[in-house]
Amino acid sequence: MLEQQLVNALTLGSVYALFSLGFTLVFGVLEVINLSHGAMFMAGSFAALTVVTRLKAPLAVGILAAMLVSGLLGLAIDALILKRLRARHAPHLIPMIATIGATTVLTSAAQGLFGVEVQRFPDELLPTREFIFGSVHVRALELAIVGIAFLLMTTLFLVLRHTRQGRALRAIAESPKAAALLGINVEGLFLATSFTAAALGGVAGLLIGLNFNSVTPLMGQPILHKGIAVVILGGMGDIRGALFGGLFLGFAEVLSKAYLSSQMGDAVAFGLLFLILLVRPAGLFGRVLERKA
Amino acid sequence: MNRATKHLLFAAASLLAVSAVAGDLKIGIAEALTGGAAQYGVPIRNGFQLAADEINAKGGINGNKVVLVVEDEQGKKEEAINVFKKLIFQDKVLMIFGPTLSNSMFAAGPVANAAKVVAFGTSNTANGISEMGPYIFRNSVMESDVLPVTVRTAVKHYKIKKVAVIYGNDDAFTKSGYDVFKKVLEDQKIPVTTTETYVKGDVDFKAQLTKIKATNPDAIICSGLAEEAATLMVQARGLGLKAPFIGGNGFNSPKLFEVSKTAGEGTFVGSPWANTNPTPANQHFVAAYKQKYGAEPNQFAAQAYDAMTIAAAALKSIKVSGNVTTDREALHGALPKVSISGATGPFKFRQSVGKDGKPAGYDADQTPFIYVIRDGKFVLFTGK
Numbered sequence: 001m002l003e004q005q006l007v008n009a010l011t012l013g014s015v016y017a018l019f020s021l022g023f024t025l026v027f028g029v030l031e032v033i034n035l036s037h038g039a040m041f042m043a044g045s046f047a048a049l050t051v052v053t054r055l056k057a058p059l060a061v062g063i064l065a066a067m068l069v070s071g072l073l074g075l076a077i078d079a080l081i082l083k084r085l086r087a088r089h090a091p092h093l094i095p096m097i098a099t100i101g102a103t104t105v106l107t108s109a110a111q112g113l114f115g116v117e118v119q120r121f122p123d124e125l126l127p128t129r130e131f132i133f134g135s136v137h138v139r140a141l142e143l144a145i146v147g148i149a150f151l152l153m154t155t156l157f158l159v160l161r162h163t164r165q166g167r168a169l170r171a172i173a174e175s176p177k178a179a180a181l182l183g184i185n186v187e188g189l190f191l192a193t194s195f196t197a198a199a200l201g202g203v204a205g206l207l208i209g210l211n212f213n214s215v216t217p218l219m220g221q222p223i224l225h226k227g228i229a230v231v232i233l234g235g236m237g238d239i240r241g242a243l244f245g246g247l248f249l250g251f252a253e254v255l256s257k258a259y260l261s262s263q264m265g266d267a268v269a270f271g272l273l274f275l276i277l278l279v280r281p282a283g284l285f286g287r288v289l290e291r292k293a
Numbered sequence: 294m295n296r297a298t299k300h301l302l303f304a305a306a307s308l309l310a311v312s313a314v315a316g317d318l319k320i321g322i323a324e325a326l327t328g329g330a331a332q333y334g335v336p337i338r339n340g341f342q343l344a345a346d347e348i349n350a351k352g353g354i355n356g357n358k359v360v361l362v363v364e365d366e367q368g369k370k371e372e373a374i375n376v377f378k379k380l381i382f383q384d385k386v387l388m389i390f391g392p393t394l395s396n397s398m399f400a401a402g403p404v405a406n407a408a409k410v411v412a413f414g415t416s417n418t419a420n421g422i423s424e425m426g427p428y429i430f431r432n433s434v435m436e437s438d439v440l441p442v443t444v445r446t447a448v449k450h451y452k453i454k455k456v457a458v459i460y461g462n463d464d465a466f467t468k469s470g471y472d473v474f475k476k477v478l479e480d481q482k483i484p485v486t487t488t489e490t491y492v493k494g495d496v497d498f499k500a501q502l503t504k505i506k507a508t509n510p511d512a513i514i515c516s517g518l519a520e521e522a523a524t525l526m527v528q529a530r531g532l533g534l535k536a537p538f539i540g541g542n543g544f545n546s547p548k549l550f551e552v553s554k555t556a557g558e559g560t561f562v563g564s565p566w567a568n569t570n571p572t573p574a575n576q577h578f579v580a581a582y583k584q585k586y587g588a589e590p591n592q593f594a595a596q597a598y599d600a601m602t603i604a605a606a607a608l609k610s611i612k613v614s615g616n617v618t619t620d621r622e623a624l625h626g627a628l629p630k631v632s633i634s635g636a637t638g639p640f641k642f643r644q645s646v647g648k649d650g651k652p653a654g655y656d657a658d659q660t661p662f663i664y665v666i667r668d669g670k671f672v673l674f675t676g677k
Contacts (some may be wrong), residue, residue, distance in 0.1 A: 001507045004532065015497070046423040108327065116331035118520050120551050130531065137532050172618055212496035213552050218329055222494030257500040262489040263462065265500070 003136045005258045008249075011142040013250020014149040015208055020242040021152055022200035028237025029169050031078050031092070034227040036077055036099040037201050037227065038220025039106035044070040044202020045209035045219065046114055049217050053123060059125055066206040067199040074198020077102050078191055086190070103220070110217035112205065119215045126213065135213045148207065153243045160239065169193065173237065235274050235286030244284055249273075312628040313641040313666045318354060318608055320345075321380030323362040323373060323391035323401070329493070330368030333593050334393040335417055338363060338598030340415075341390060347581070348601070354608045355490050357404075359601075366392045370400035378650070381408045383564040385617045387624055388413060390600060392450040393418035409618075411625050415594050415600045418542055419469040423645040423654030430628060432600050432640060434565040436473040436542055439661040443475070443563035444477050446663045446674060447512060447539045448567045451563070455484045457510035459501055459525065461517050470516030470541035486510045491504075491521070498525050499532060506534040514539045520547035526556040537561070545592040550669045557669070566595040566637040567671045572660070578636035599635035616665075618648050629655055636664075 018039060026034045048062035049067035056067075072224070081102060085095045129140035160166040171179040172186055180186045209215040230249055234241020249269055255270035280286070306420055309586035309662055322341055325334030345359045350511035353359060362384045366373040373392040380386045381404070395417040401658055405412035406426035414422060414431040423429050447453065458474065478485060486508035489501035502525070506514060513529070513536050522544055529538075537559040545564040549557060568579055568589065582590035590598075607627040613620055632641035641658055647653030664671040 001503055004503045005500060008503060012497050012499075041342070061464040075510075111327060111331070115329070118332070118548065123554070139531060140613075208496075213527075214496060214520065214524060218494075220383055257489075258504055262459075262491065262501045262504075 001135075003134070005254055007136055007138050007142075009251040009254035009283055010137070010146055011250075012254055013212070013247035014146040014228050015204075015246075016223070016226050016249050017153065017243045017246025018145060018149040018204040018207065019201070020227045020234070020246050021149075021156065021239065022197035022204070023227050024231045024237055024239065024242040024277070025156065025193060025200070026197040027231060028173055028239075030082065030190055031173075031237075032082060032095045033092075033228075034077075034082075034097070034099050034194075035096060036074075036102040036106065037197070038224035039103040040070045040074055040198040040201035040220075041205035041208075041223065042110060042215075042217060042220040043073050043106060044199075044205035044266065046110060046119075046217075047202065048206040049119055049121060049209070049215050051121060060219070063203065063206060065225070066202040068202075068203025070205070071195040071199035073106070074201070075195045077198075078194035082194070083190070095141045107217045107220070114217065116217065120213050121210055121215070126210065139211075141207075145207050145211060148203075149243065149246070150181070152203075153239060157239045165189070165192075173286070217250065227272065229273055233276060233283055235283030238285035241283055241285040248284075296492070306320045309456070314665050316523055317360045318357045318613065319360050319362055319384060319386045320385060320604065321377075321381060321386035321389035321391075322361050323366045323376045323389055325368035325393040325488050326363075326365040328368045328391050334365075334368065336591050337391075337393060337416060337597040338547075338596055339582070341589070341601050343578075343582055343585055343594075344598045344601030344605070346585075354605055355613070357608075357613060358592050359605070363385055365654075366397060366401075368392075368394055368397065370397050373397035373401035374404055377412070381405065381410050386410075387617070387620055388604065389596070390604075391413060391489075392417075395422060395469065397420055398429075399425070399465075402426070403527065405429070406514065409625070410621055411628060413600055413604065414464035414630075419465050420472070423656045424452075424647045426653055427649065428625060428654065430642065432603060432657045433596055434542075434657045434659050434661060436470045436471075437476075438657075438659075439563035439565070440470070440473045440509075440541060441477045441480070442661055443541075443561055443663055444481060444483075444514075445473070447482065447537070447561035448483065450538060450665075450674075451512060451595045453483065453511040455486050455510055456512045456514050457486045457489070457505040457536075458514045459489040460493070460515065461493060461495075461521060463492045467516045467518065467541070467543060468542065474514050474516055474541070490543060491517075495521070496524060498528050502529050502534055503534050505529075506532055512536050512539055516541045516543065518543040519548040523549050523552035523557070526553040526560075530556045547589045548590060550666075554669055557666045560666040561674070562664050562666070562669075562671065564592060565657070565661055566592045567657050567662060567664055568602075568673060569673070569674070570638070572634070572638065574634055575636045575638075592642075595636040596669040599633070599640060602629050602633055602635050603628070606633055 023037045044066035048066040051057045051065040052062045081098050082095050127140045131138050174248045176186050230245035234245030250270050252269040253265045257265040324337050325331050345361050348359050359361045364376040366376045380389050380497050398414050398417045402412050406428040417431050417434050418436050442546050453671045460471035540562045545560045610627045611623040629642045642655040644659035645653050645656050664672045
């Protein structure tokens with residue numbers, strides 16, 4: 001039983017990590033808690049679903065559609081809402097509240113467009129391969145999610161560390177004003193970050209929608225709550241933190257369900273989160289906050 | 294103002310009053326049309342609309358048209374109360390159908406009961422709904438009437454010795470289903486290997502299912518909604534867990550098969566309705582619903598459709614005066630006497646007893662059908 005539960009935990013943790021990557025990226029660069037990330041996640045799922053069912057396109061096109069639609073929505077939210085708030089130097093809470101509004105608009109629009117019921121991907125698209133190692137069952141799609149979560153995390157991490165754009169982004173994260181003075185196109189990179197983060201959210205939505213074969217307008221809400229916990233735990237804005245935070249939450253949840261009681265899953269996971277924050281207030285990978293003052 | 298003008302105004306006013314009376318039988322619909330519960334509220338609204346359109350197409354009730362005043366209660370308690378107040382005091386409806394969730398009925402039902410207006414739930418299956426007062430009605434069959442029959446039938450068929458239980462513990466509907474299952478299992482002396490829970494919105498049940506598998510039960514009892522149940526079944530089979538499922542009312546939706554496919558084979562479900570029930574009333578309903586909405590109806594739509602037929606029968610038996618208070622009272626007096634044969638089969642009301650021991654509201658008095666899932670379809674269980 002333990003081996004199976006560890007595999008269960010790894011896949012659930014990767015799901016959380018995948019969702020949290022884009023979420024934490026926006027925070028790291030824009031310093032905005034973008035609560036519309038759940039809606040990006042949902043939009044990506046619906047975009048892919050529409051493309052594969054209505055246009056009979058292959059899944060690869062669905063992935064592109066998910067990235068593009070979610071990315072453009074993220075770009076639109078940045079250009080229409082966040083950019084204006086930045087220009088007015090709105091305090092932190094304002095963009096957060098504004099993104100709640102954007103979420104309501106997007107989920108209601110999705111309910112109007114696609115209906116309120118759960119939608120499914122067609123069977124022939126679902127990779128149904130399953131691997132059995134001894135007593136452990138794992139599906140191909142679950143392995144793909146684990147792999148993609150690690151791959152995207154590594155790519156993002158390397159891009160931020162070793163490329164010109166990455167350095168520029170880190171400069172912005174340090175101080176947008178100083179970065180602008182150095183000739184970095186701050187607004188442009190903000191828009192690019194919003195696009196990338198939302199596109200990552202869209203891919204996460206597609207993969208997770210495929211894995212559980214369930215796409216609904218409200219699918220972003222429950223995972224958003226977990227995502228917030230992951231980002232706080234990993235250290236706000238830290239890419240490695242998203243991965244380890246996600247895995248931590250997955251393992252805490254699954255193992256407490258397995259060995260305590262399924263009523264206790266969330267209680268134990270969030271209890272541990274609280275304890276960790278008592279010891280490390282900035283999260284696992286977070287920097288000391290005083291430097292900003 | 295001279296005398297003639299006064300007369301004229303008076304005549305015009307009374308004419309207006311009369312035309313409002315002769316034309317309309319206003320019925321309030323308070324259902325969750327947006328938000329998470331909309332997946333039930335929307336088919337319910339469709340069921341009402343279909344029945345009302347059919348009634349009006351046949352010339353209405355005693356020549357009066359049925360007019361639905363549809364409000365969205367969003368599946369929220371607070372909103373249900375607001376909507377009930379608006380329908381009762383502002384729109385002055387004769388009666389209210391809804392709300393969608395048992396939770397909301399517990400909040401809004403007392404408002405209607407105090408105002409002496411019938412509140413008629415078509416989807417509230419929790420215990421204690423009709424105990425709230427004499428104006429609370431429902432045609433949704435309670436789990437406590439269905440589940441003992443389901444469990445007994447399945448236990449006999451599979452020779453079940455021990456079962457595992459899993460349920461959603463943050464929802465009045467699935468929690469109340471679990472409470473009934475628990476009592477039924479105690480009454481029928483069936484040991485439970487483990488009891489697992491999940492919360493609304495969960496899509497990953499593998500941790501709980503792995504645990505269930507380790508206890509090796511003969512069947513899995515599940516009080517959940519169709520979407521969750523379908524995902525549960527798929528994940529159970531994925532983990533190599535082969536025991537059959539026994540489900541509550543939430544399983545009664547064609548949605549169950551869209552995901553579960555063959556994973557649900559052998560599942561036992563009790564239901565007041567199934568789309569394959571061959572009675573003419575049901576076949577007419579299924580065909581008319583499909584034609585109007587381009588989608589398969591579900592149990593919730595069927596119960597709403599029947600509820601409107603029940604209300605129409607009551608309205609037909611009374612003389613509508615145009616005075617909303619007396620009409621509401623007459624309707625309240627006529628409803629309990631109605632018995633019909635609708636999409637869900639023969640139906641009559643049964644009065645329940647309130648917490649104070651006095652007669653309270655009315656529950657459905659219907660015999661459940663037991664279905665077993667074979668080849669991805671609900672098949673009426675005939676003992677084989």
